[in-house]
Amino acid sequence: MKDFTFDVFILLIKKLKSAGYLFQTVRDYINQPEKKVVLLRHDIDIWAGFTRTFAKIEHDLGVRGTYYYRTIKYCYDPAVMKQVAALGHEIGYHYEDLTSADGNIELALKTFEGNVQKFRLVYPVETVCMHGRSGSPFDNRDIWKHAKLGDYGLIAEPYISLDFDRMLYLTDTSQSWNGSGVAVRDKVTSSFEMEFDTTWDILQGIDKLPDQIMFTFHPELWALSYRGWLLRKVVFTGYYAYKKHYRNLHVSPKKVPAKRSKG
Numbered sequence: 001m002k003d004f005t006f007d008v009f010i011l012l013i014k015k016l017k018s019a020g021y022l023f024q025t026v027r028d029y030i031n032q033p034e035k036k037v038v039l040l041r042h043d044i045d046i047w048a049g050f051t052r053t054f055a056k057i058e059h060d061l062g063v064r065g066t067y068y069y070r071t072i073k074y075c076y077d078p079a080v081m082k083q084v085a086a087l088g089h090e091i092g093y094h095y096e097d098l099t100s101a102d103g104n105i106e107l108a109l110k111t112f113e114g115n116v117q118k119f120r121l122v123y124p125v126e127t128v129c130m131h132g133r134s135g136s137p138f139d140n141r142d143i144w145k146h147a148k149l150g151d152y153g154l155i156a157e158p159y160i161s162l163d164f165d166r167m168l169y170l171t172d173t174s175q176s177w178n179g180s181g182v183a184v185r186d187k188v189t190s191s192f193e194m195e196f197d198t199t200w201d202i203l204q205g206i207d208k209l210p211d212q213i214m215f216t217f218h219p220e221l222w223a224l225s226y227r228g229w230l231l232r233k234v235v236f237t238g239y240y241a242y243k244k245h246y247r248n249l250h251v252s253p254k255k256v257p258a259k260r261s262k263g
């Protein structure tokens, strides 16, 4: 069984279930948190179509997750979003308005509001989650220095609403669960000293995991078959190498916002 295939994903969910974890969407967790809980977050960066398989598999396993879609072409896809919502999952907005507005806060807040409205034509969005845009010097979360979630009828943004000293954060960036070397912003400050490379490492240590965990999945990284896995491995190894190289070339250290202590 190859890691980052759906066979492994199914195994992970089953093991978490038998370890006693309940599964909540971000919205449900904010409204009424369970004690021993897993949040399955999905950041849709490339193509909405990738989320169909995830949503179906999770539904068949009897669990729910949250799906954050970007507004770009091929991500904002009302038909797919409705299918995913019909399977019991939460839909949210994967926002990047500040980077799109080149750092102009006023413009960013305006487009953010418009985009939330656009999402609400499809689904009653209550939570949003920033897209990292590692090639940009701007941190999309900085809009929250000038506005409140409540101003837009929102109840949560995982990076700022969750306590990652209590909730273990695991993200599949670059097909490794500790890809913080690659991710610029998709990481949190946390008191947990747990590092996992492969999903097997997580499965092996499942009894030692804390009671609250958020997993972030990038659906494009997960494959149905070994052939699909191999194709992704080749494409994404090149992509992440390029990203790292691009970042070194284009983001001057001075322009990078100061490191924040939290979320």
Ligand SMILES: [Zn+2]
Binding pocket: 043, 044, 045, 094, 130, 131, 132, 133
């Ligand atoms: Zn993203």
